[in-house]
């Protein structure tokens with residue numbers, strides 16, 4: 001039996017569009033500002049604020065076409081939600097040309113990453129029909145989020161976001177709870193590493209759950225909360241994800257899937273997924 005729709009059309013398509021990465025308009029911030037570790041899908045450890053050895057002078061990646069083969073799976077998954085090009089726009093001059101601004105540029109990038117992630121989740125919550133009583137408050141936080149992201153570079157560097165998060169997080173939680181309740185039980189799965197899920201998963205709460213190498217192959221996920229779930233190597237082949245929420249492109253990129261995987265609006269099939 002068909003279930004009622006849980007989403008309305010995105011009322012802010014331009015804002016969602018601004019959260020898509022545009023690496024050609026960026027100064028390779030993720031390859032420089034961020035640290036990474038062997039344990040997280042990289043072949044070596046790298047401290048923050050230093051360029052990756054594969055970063056070319058024009059900010060392209062030397063091994064872009066061989067990331068998986070050479071053990072850079074973490075790079076293949078990464079998605080800054082548009083924070084990179086937004087930081088680059090603020091400076092107009094990259095950190096190599098203007099080394100005195102390098103550390104500030106990296107801090108601005110990190111702040112924008114967090115604000116863009118908050119923006120993504122707010123835009124998601126604003127599409128959830130069971131969250132309608134919260135839409136006005138969510139819109140208020142979306143405006144505040146944009147105001148913060150629109151601050152000058154000097155104010156963005158090292159910006160304290162805990163007060164903003166303490167306003168946003170309870171709203172997102174309530175939006176999620178309403179949606180899971182409308183879809184099913186809100187049953188919590190706190191750890192699904194390597195687990196095989198089957199059939200319909202209605203209203204389940206996988207928020208922040210480790211789901212590494214779990215299999216959702218062929219499952220239908222309806223009203224399912226995936227906020228911050230670790231989907232590295234999870235199998236989403238032939239799964240219907242149109243009913244999930246708080247899923248990001250980065251989580252999807254880290255998972256496995258195929259062209260038959262059905263996605264919620266705003267997300268796209270990662271290029272490395274096999275076609276069937």
Ligand code: SF4
Pocket residue numbers: 021022023024026027028029030031078079080081082083084085
């Ligand atoms: S920071 Fe974002 S836009 Fe820049 S290269 Fe990395 S993923 Fe692309």
Ligand code: SF4
Pocket residue numbers: 030031032052053054055056060061062063064072075
């Ligand atoms: S391997 Fe390529 S994508 Fe990954 S951090 Fe290095 S330059 Fe960036």
